[in-house]
Amino acid sequence: MAAVSSVPVPYPSYLRVYEPLAAFPEPERGHWARYARRGTAPTAQDELRRALAGLLATPPVAVPVQESADAFVAEVDGVVCVCPWRTRLRGWLALPDLAGTLPPPVLDAALPPVVRGQAEADYERWRERNPDARPWILTALWQVPVRWFVLFSDEEREYVAPGGPGKAPVLRYRTPMVQARRRVARALRTLREAREEGPLTEGLVEVGRWLEEFHPRSLVELDYGGLVHTLSEEFLAGDRSAADVAAGLAALRAGDGEAAGEAYERLTERWRAVRLRQHAN
Numbered sequence: 001m002a003a004v005s006s007v008p009v010p011y012p013s014y015l016r017v018y019e020p021l022a023a024f025p026e027p028e029r030g031h032w033a034r035y036a037r038r039g040t041a042p043t044a045q046d047e048l049r050r051a052l053a054g055l056l057a058t059p060p061v062a063v064p065v066q067e068s069a070d071a072f073v074a075e076v077d078g079v080v081c082v083c084p085w086r087t088r089l090r091g092w093l094a095l096p097d098l099a100g101t102l103p104p105p106v107l108d109a110a111l112p113p114v115v116r117g118q119a120e121a122d123y124e125r126w127r128e129r130n131p132d133a134r135p136w137i138l139t140a141l142w143q144v145p146v147r148w149f150v151l152f153s154d155e156e157r158e159y160v161a162p163g164g165p166g167k168a169p170v171l172r173y174r175t176p177m178v179q180a181r182r183r184v185a186r187a188l189r190t191l192r193e194a195r196e197e198g199p200l201t202e203g204l205v206e207v208g209r210w211l212e213e214f215h216p217r218s219l220v221e222l223d224y225g226g227l228v229h230t231l232s233e234e235f236l237a238g239d240r241s242a243a244d245v246a247a248g249l250a251a252l253r254a255g256d257g258e259a260a261g262e263a264y265e266r267l268t269e270r271w272r273a274v275r276l277r278q279h280a281n
Contacts, residue, residue: 011141011142011225011226011227011229011230011278012048012139012140012141012225012226012227013139013140013143013144013148013222013223013224013225013226013227014044014137014138014139014140014221014222014223014225015137015138015139015140015148015151015207015220015221015222015223016072016083016136016137016138016220016221016222016223017083017136017137017177017211017214017218017219017220017221018072018073018074018076018081018082018083018136018218018219018220018221019081019082019083019136019214019215019218020076020079020080020081020215020217020218021033021036021079021080021081021082022215023214023215023218024082031069032071032082032084033080035069035070035071035073035082036073036080036082041070041071041072041073042070044072044223044225044226045226047068047070047085047087048226059112059115060110060111060112060115062091062095062111062115062116062118062119063087063088063091063092063095063119063122063123064087064088064091065088066088067086067087067088067089068084068085068086068087068088070084070085070087071083071084071085072085074174074219074221076176076217076219079217081218081219083136083137083221084136085136085137086135086136086137089133089135090135090137090139091119092119092120092122092123092126093135094139095116095119095120095123098111098116101141134210134213136214138210141278142227142274142275142277142278143227143271143274143275144222144224144227144241144271145203146200146203146241146245146264146267146268146271147200147203147204147207148207148222149173149222149241149242149244149245149267150183150184150187150204150207150245150249151173151175151179151180151183151184151207151211151220151222152173152174152175152180152183152220152222152242153175153183153242153243153246154240154242154243154246156173156174156175156242157171157172157173157240157242158170158171158172158173158174159171159236159237161233161237162233168228168229169228169233169236170223170224170228171223171224171228171236171239172221172222172223172224173221173222173242174219174220174221174222175219175220176217176218176219176220177211177214177215177216177217177218177219177220178216178217180211180220181208181211181212184204184207184208184211185208186249187204187249188201188204188205188208190249190252190253191204191249191252194252194257194260196252224236227274230274230277231274239270241267241270241271244263244264244266244267245263245267247259247263248260248261248263248264248267251263
């Protein structure tokens with residue numbers, strides 16, 4: 001138990017896609033319609049607590065035995081949209097990244113190699129039967145990847161300050177799928193014309209391919225999620241990362257490489273400072 005308790009508490013951010021019910025085949029469409037009518041959808045913190053509880057089991061559970069039947073629900077212009085959790089699939093997809101997140105002794109104590117190996121084998125068998133499966137949610141720990149901000153404008157930023165004891169702040173962006181795709185395509189064109197090939201370009205290509213998997217009338221959401229518990233209210237209220245990304249891209253289009261570099265440096269330094277908290281005592 002002591003070894004498991006040494007696993008650091010995760011502070012995740014999320015990029016989510018909410019699809020209209022029409023995007024789902026039956027009988028899944030019926031399930032989500034009934035689910036949305038109940039109006040009792042759990043929160044991201046509920047999902048996180050369930051996942052952490054699995055690590056305390058003996059033996060620990062690397063990924064859920066069964067796929068989650070839960071989802072986030074949003075209404076867009078009167079249309080009900082859902083974002084399935086797919087916790088089991090996301091757990092499988094996250095396994096390869098654990099080695100770079102935790103020291104080997106901690107990783108082996110929390111999830112012994114035999115447990116990880118069994119989970120990987122289960123995923124390979126499942127993948128053979130479900131080759132086109134993809135998650136509706138992307139997760140990042142201790143940061144919001146710069147490429148995610150490309151999908152949004154500063155006007156779409158929603159910040160809700162803490163509302164008293166037990167009420168965490170909320171910081172998120174939401175945009176229609178058509179806007180997110182358009183911004184990715186325009187940013188890629190700008191970066192390539194400026195010969196700015198690199199991690200940002202590669203990451204945007206991956207995000208763009210992921211977005212193409214979903215219904216064109218979907219809603220895309222960036223949620224700071226658990227990061228709000230480690231960032232100050234001052235940081236959250238003043239953070240304008242999407243605006244910085246937009247300013248950098250606009251400078252590149254105008255041929256002002258110096259201004260673009262300053263915007264990008266401002267952004268990366270802000271989030272580098274956040275990531276360093278992962279290793280602070």
